[in-house]
Amino acid sequence: MSGRTDDVSHYCRDGRPTSLDGMPATPALEIDALTVSYGATVAVDQLSLTVPAGRTVALLGANGAGKSTTLNAVLGLVPVSGGSVRVLGRRPLQAIRAGAVGAMLQHGGLPSEARVGEVIDLVRRSYPAAWPLDDLVATVGIDGLLGRPVDALSGGQRQRVLLAVALAGEPPLLLLDEPTAAMDVEGRRAFWATMRDLAGRGHTVVFATHHLAEADAVADRVVVVDGGRVVADGTTAEVKRGAGGRTISFTGVAQPRDDTLPGVTAVRVQGDRVVLTTNEPEATLRGLLAGGRLLPELEVRGASLEDAVLSLTHPADPAPAAPAPTGALR
16 A cells, blocks of 8 residues: 655555654544534534544444434535534545545445446546555455446445445545445455454544444444434443443333333333343342243343444333233333
């Protein structure tokens, strides 16, 4: 991989920004009290986030939480109502013009009636210091695709070509929005192996995803967003501990009244199975088993990242005052 210098920042050969004495300096991404509004709707609400260089960070949350809007603001694609964004110490458009940012967005497209090699060559020639072609092709795993028409690509192949386009300028910062949405299981595994390789080379990767198992396996840090605000930020282990340390699940009975169970932070139903997230598992179990009640297929385990995110973004609400079905827990 080639190194790059310019008029504002200096870069190591691995792509990380450095000070003049060679030591790591400016964070890859700094977001301070960012606010983005669409009319009366506040999509991002005073969100703040700092990402040091060389990290892999996952943005998690439900649809409409503000993840995509935040990434779009970092790319300068939406007007900002308040706050600021700095990419490697610069305004977003300055960083993008310098080739310091690569992006894969949810609805990214490729020109039709062109071959893969033609598209990548066109993009590479737009940068003063493009990623060497052979290394780029090997890194993203598109060997054998350069001569293929874009319209003949599968969903997973298309995503890999889009990744090659995003990386063509060898950007220190890579932004990904649901990058594996069109991939099968094998394709997703290969994709994240590539992301780990990029992180090992010093690139910073910030991605939004609904595949929480992928975030758990890949991210150094997860940031949970809800209502346009950061509601949790840390390693996956820290977020799991902070949001509720255990889940209790069982089958064969109606949903419990969560307002009467101590420690419960979230309740959800999966088919005929009820899953409770709790930060006081012993107290919750005592409440569930009071009066000798039987709970078929009772299971207690450590909370997954999915459990933690659900408890943060869908906290338990008191059940409505309505007649409970036969067998309901009270």
